[in-house]
Every structure is written in structure tokens, then in C-alpha cells.
Amino acid sequence: MNEIIASLKEELVANASLKVRESGERFFREPVHMYGIRSSEVVRIGKDHFKKVADKSKAEIFSICDSLWQSGIIEESFIACNWSYYMRKSYEPDDFRIFEVWVKNYVSNWASCDTLCNHSVGTLIDMYPELMPQLKEWTKSENRWVKRAAAVTLIVPARQGRFLEDIFEMADLLHSDSDDMVQKGYGWMLKAASQAHPDRVFGYIISRKSTMPRTALRYAIEKLPQELKAKAMIK
Numbered sequence: 001m002n003e004i005i006a007s008l009k010e011e012l013v014a015n016a017s018l019k020v021r022e023s024g025e026r027f028f029r030e031p032v033h034m035y036g037i038r039s040s041e042v043v044r045i046g047k048d049h050f051k052k053v054a055d056k057s058k059a060e061i062f063s064i065c066d067s068l069w070q071s072g073i074i075e076e077s078f079i080a081c082n083w084s085y086y087m088r089k090s091y092e093p094d095d096f097r098i099f100e101v102w103v104k105n106y107v108s109n110w111a112s113c114d115t116l117c118n119h120s121v122g123t124l125i126d127m128y129p130e131l132m133p134q135l136k137e138w139t140k141s142e143n144r145w146v147k148r149a150a151a152v153t154l155i156v157p158a159r160q161g162r163f164l165e166d167i168f169e170m171a172d173l174l175h176s177d178s179d180d181m182v183q184k185g186y187g188w189m190l191k192a193a194s195q196a197h198p199d200r201v202f203g204y205i206i207s208r209k210s211t212m213p214r215t216a217l218r219y220a221i222e223k224l225p226q227e228l229k230a231k232a233m234i235k
Contacts, residue, residue, distance in 0.1 A: 001060070005067055008049045012075055015041055024074075032109050034074040046079040050086060058087050062098055069106040077112040085119040093128045096121075103138070107145045110181060117153040126157050132166055139173040147174060148185035158189055161196030168204055175208065180215050187219025194223050202228045 012035050021036025037045075053061055065080035084099075099121050107113045125131055138150035151170055157163050167189055174186040194201035205212065205220055209232060212220075221232045 001064055001067075004049065004052055005064060007052075008045070008068075008079070009071075009076075011045050011049070012037060012042075012073075015045065027111070028109055030109060032074055033072050037075050039078070042075045042078050043082065046082050049079075050083055053083075058090050061087055062095075066098075066102070069102050072106075072108070074109065074112060077106070078115055081112070081115040081120060084116070085123065088120070088123045088127075091124050091127055093124075093131060095124055096128075096131050096134060099124065100134075100138075103146055103149045104141070104143065107149065109145075110148070113145045113149050114152050117149045118155050121149070121153045122156045125153055126162065129163070132163070136166075136170060136173060139170065144179045144181050147177060147179070147182045150174070151182070151185040151189040154189050155192045158192035159195050161193075164193060164197055164200060167193050171204070175212065175216075178213075180213075183213045183216040184219055187216035190216075190220035191222050194220070198224055198228065202232065205232050 016035035068076040068080040221229045
């Protein structure tokens with residue numbers, strides 16, 4: 001396994017660009033560690049190296065993912081996210097604890113948070129809805145990324161019209177959070193839900209707009225019809 005990780009890191013270093021790194025760093029307010037590789041190239045490299053481990057067990061692949069997360073380098077976190085998602089057909093409820101460790105211990109920026117949660121964690125919750133109470137527990141965290149993760153995990157199911165009542169409950173749990181990254185996260189979740197349930201989401205927003213942070217509100221209404229958007233923005 002160490003040889004596989006070393007080979008992967010070697011190719012990532014070989015494809016690094018100072019120009020891409022400097023450009024990428026501008027998307028983050030917090031310090032991030034990155035090689036400087038375009039996302040399409042990261043995906044390609046990850047896919048090529050996954051062929052070397054495709055015959056390994058899920059536990060072995062998740063162990064490699066954990067090592068990649070521990071590096072703190074954003075491109076390696078993306079590959080860890082993608083490799084864990086490649087294993088989705090063999091997900092089991094207990095995998096939630098593994099993903100929870102990654103979210104709580106390694107996620108330190110919005111890009112790694114969203115990549116992991118939109119895909120791997122979101123798929124797991126969609127497969128095993130009984131895990132929803134554990135996901136909602138993340139809203140109690142002191143860690144901004146754990147709270148954001150709770151909301152953005154439901155983005156893809158929300159677009160498909162699923163879990164609407166849970167989405168409203170999640171938004172209530174995060175409603176008054178002062179962190180703009182959390183506000184953007186649950187606003188995005190509501191926006192996704194509005195694509196399948198525009199009237200229900202509009203009603204939810206109207207009932208809470210007097211106390212909903214404007215950042216969350218603006219995100220939530222983005223996909224609503226123009227006339228509903230205008231009504232929601234009236235102070």
C-alpha cells in the first residue's frame with residue numbers, strides 16, 4: 001500500500017503548477033495546502049491509480065483514503081473522496097463512522113467538505129435513511145465544517161425531491177448559526193430542495209425570513225421563480 005501511495009504522490013508532484021496553485025489559493029479565505037493541479041487532471045490521476053487497487057477490499061481502500069486525508073493536501077483529499085465514492089456499491093451503515101472521522105478530523109475547507117459530502121456521505125444517507133439522526137448530530141458541532149457537512153450531505157437527494165422534512169429540520173437546526181460558510185451550506189441545501197418543491201420551500205423561507213440570515217436567504221431563493229424570489233427579498 002505504501003508503494004501505491006508513493007507512486008500516486010509522485011505523479012501529483014510531477015503535475016504540479018505554481019500558477020495553478022496561486023490561482024487556486026484565491027478561492028479560499030483559510031490557508032490551504034495544494035500542489036496546484038487542475039481538477040480534471042486530479043480526477044484523471046486518481047482514476048489511473050485506482051486501477052492498481054480496484055481488486056482490494058473496501059477496508060483496504062478506505063485505509064489508503066485515510067492516509068491521503070492525513071496529508072492535508074487538497075488534491076489528495078479529492079482523490080480520497082473519489083476513491084471512497086467508487087466503493088459506493090458496497091457501502092454499509094457502519095461506513096458512516098469512517099466518514100464521520102474524516103469530516104471531523106481532516107476536513108478543513110469548503111472544497112474538501114463539499115466533495116466528500118455531496119457524493120460519498122450523501123449517497124450513504126440516501127441508501128440508509130436510518131442514519132439521518134446521526135447526520136443531524138453534526139449540527140451541534142463547534143466545527144464550522146462539520147456543521148456545513150450536515151447540510152451539504154443532502155444536496156443531491158434534495159434535488160431529487162427526497163428528505164424534504166429532514167431538510168427543513170436540518171435548516172431549523174442551523175438557522176441562527178453566525179458562520180457564513182454554514183449559512184451558505186444550508187441555504188444551498190434549501191436551494192437544491194426548491195428545484196423539486198418550489199412552493200414548499202418558498203413557504204418555509206417566508207415563514208422564517210424575518211430571522212433567517214440574509215446570506216442563507218439569498219442562497220435559498222436562487223432557483224425560485226422570479227416572482228417568488230422578489231417576494232422573499234422584501235424586508
